[in-house]
């Protein structure tokens with residue numbers, strides 16, 4: 090009853106045009122009152138929703154991206170990339186996916202990834218004649234790669250939710266092949282769409298031009314290297330790296346490129362603040378909504394359903410995947426991992442599914458929810474950066490969804506994909 | 517999203533004095549949110565500097581960071597009410613006839629006022645509740661992060677009020693101020 | 694209470710952790726004694742959020758019962774500081790004597806000031822240092838090492854005194870921070886060292902036993918008041934009785950955790966406890982000057 094009230098109120102308000110964040114908060118408020126719980130929970134959970142340190146990376150990477158874009162850093166980086174991959178159709182889309190693979194290994198977070206990679210790539214792809222929806226969609230689905238590349242904080246969260254029986258090193262190893270498969274699949278999807286839409290190819294400008302562009306892009310490459318090496322070597326956290334990126338980008342653009350004047354700087358700050366407010370508020374209200382999903386034990390209700398329809402290993406896994414995909418449309422990834430692991434893992438284990446494989450399936454399925462409406466933080470960040478409506482993104486994102494779901498199903502059906510590498514590294 | 521393309525105020529209509537005041541207030545909110553954002557850079561940067569150069573990890577940086585983050589979110593989100601920038605699905609509302617569209621705008625205003633009101637009222641209550649307790653690691657009240665939340669809630673109410681009777685967003689073309 | 698009449702309880706620890714099992718035991722016992730009239734619905738693994746929010750949610754009646762770490766209560770409930778200070782307890786038996794007597798009663802009673810009822814204190818063993826670099830024998834060995842501390846002033850100050858560089862970090866971020874060398878070490882009890890898998894990254898455990906900061910089981914004053922008088926007494930009695938259940942589970946699982954960690958190749962060493970105690974002395978003296986802590990400290994030491 091309360092579950093129906095929660096989803097019903099949310100969907101009705103959403104369809105009537107009430108903003109996502111306010112629909113989430115209002116549905117939660119209605120259910121809090123109906124349960125007789127103090128509405129102070131609303132304020133507390135909205136506050137708690139942004140009380141996690143890793144979220145700070147979002148505004149800072151958006152800010153760094155603004156400075157890089159207005160200060161000429163992105164332009165030079167993309168110009169170099171275009172020289173190298175320009176002969177491939179939709180080459181910049183490929184660059185987006187590959188940067189996610191490399192950068193994802195650094196940030197370990199899909200949201201940080203889409204803010205950092207998307208913040209740079211989306212505006213530049215638009216400048217070079219790509220459609221906005223393509224630029225956004227390829228960048229946000231590319232962020233899924235980051236979920237499984239170590240140090241994925243989602244896999245660490247999963248190991249915590251399991252209760253400590255799983256080696257984190259093994260989990261990291263389990264995620265690598267699925268991540269590579271996702272990378273290849275998304276690059277292929279991007280290429281097919283680029284071919285159909287007839288995005289132009291750029292002639293190879295010659296080695297001399299590549300060298301010149303490389304030199305021009307060196308300070309920008311330095312930023313990428315600084316973040317990558319800095320986090321890998323433990324010099325700073327992902328959040329600190331975002332602040333370092335801002336400072337470095339400011340120094341480069343002020344001292345070397347001399348492109349950022351006071352007005353452009355103020356513009357960067359104002360734009361980043363606007364985007365930050367909108368994104369963080371929807372993430373905070375989604376946390377409140379997620380609190381109620383947990384309180385009302387929605388995943389447990391889903392597992393009851395599962396018990397009625399599934400009786401062999403593949404059916405169980407596929408039904409779990411479907412339930413996770415459905416839950417993922419509404420829930421954020423971290424609460425999904427915390428709530429679903431204790432509920433679904435025992436069922437999966439009973440049917441002979443290895444916890445390592447289950448972890449990669451759970452994180453992937455929940456991760457796809459990050460790029461689906463109505464609640465998807467990566468989708469929100471990407472569309473805000475690309476300045477397009479969610480509806481606009483949805484109209485053409487489905488090939489990427491299908492590609493991601495296909496990878497998910499392959500990972501669910503073939504345990505070797507997750508289990509081969511950990512076994513190899515152990516031996 | 518992308519409200520500017522879906523609700524356009526009558527082009528050259530002069531904005532009422534009250535609305536101009538709200539425009540100023542929204543700019544001010546964005547300004548404060550921007551300062552909080554710069555503050556985040558400084559605090560996180562200082563954290564790195566202190567750890568390596570001073571060989572000391574200041575314990576105040578985390579609570580201050582979260583306070584700045586709450587400030588950037590609350591004021592940015594409040595200004596977004598005035599500028600109609602929050603994520604929303606216009607598909608159904610756009611297909612409706614004009615009176616129904618106004619109804620949708622009024623509903624949005626009512627919901628925004630309700631949520632903003634709860635944030636303002638309970639945020640203040642939580643702020644006062646923990647004001648005498650010191651936060652671990654920093655000489656600040658434990659409940660200080662509720663200050664921007666309640667302030668942001670109050671601003672949301674203020675920015676949504678004119679839309680309640682006008683039934684339309686006070687959309688302005690957003691220059692990068 | 695939930696719509697169907699169950700009491701809600703929260704814990705950030707995972708299923709199977711001794712505190713989680715102890716609260717389950719309370720729920721089962723209550724259900725048996727009242728023929729299902731009183732039940733507990735337990736949300737473990739932090740499903741309903743972190744400890745800081747859980748305390749306020751219980752105060753305002755959004756949840757009924759919560760299990761929190763005493764360090765998180767230090768500033769709002771100053772008497773809990775006496776339980777967290779370094780080297781106030783000599784051993785687990787000493788700790789348990791104190792918690793079962795007037796010291797425990799005084800701390801539990803202090804929650805009434807802010808709409809809470811202290812139900813029980815769950816001791817959670819000795820906290821020790823572990824790190825990625827080397828065995829620690831004397832405080833000087835911590836010099837220059839970066840240690841994660843929980844968000845508690847006592848632990849921040851303590852690590853400074855030992856010459857380490859205290860880095861406040863959330864519990865969940867510790868593993869990857871150890872892996873990437875952002876921090877060199879952390880401190881916790883053996884059970885958490887094992888269940889968080891941090892032993893995979895930090896290979897040196899030094900038996901410093903610098904704090905015995907326990908866990909607390911708290912109940913919302915409003916929720917308890919809403920029960921019939923005989924139910925109130927039943928809830929508090931069963932909760933008190935759960936301490937013995939929790940201790941048995943704790944001792945078993947701590948021994949199992951230690952064994953597993955040793956088998957995984959972690960080097961465990963004894964430390965010069967006297968030297969650590971000496972180095973921590975200024976912090977202790979500072980807190981002992983506070984008028985509410987001093988009598989509690991004397992009562993604890995009288996039981997040594």
Ligand code: NA
Pocket residue numbers: 417418419420457458459460461462463464465
């Ligand atoms: Na979604």
Ligand code: NA
Pocket residue numbers: 416417418419420421422455457458459460464465466
């Ligand atoms: Na989601």
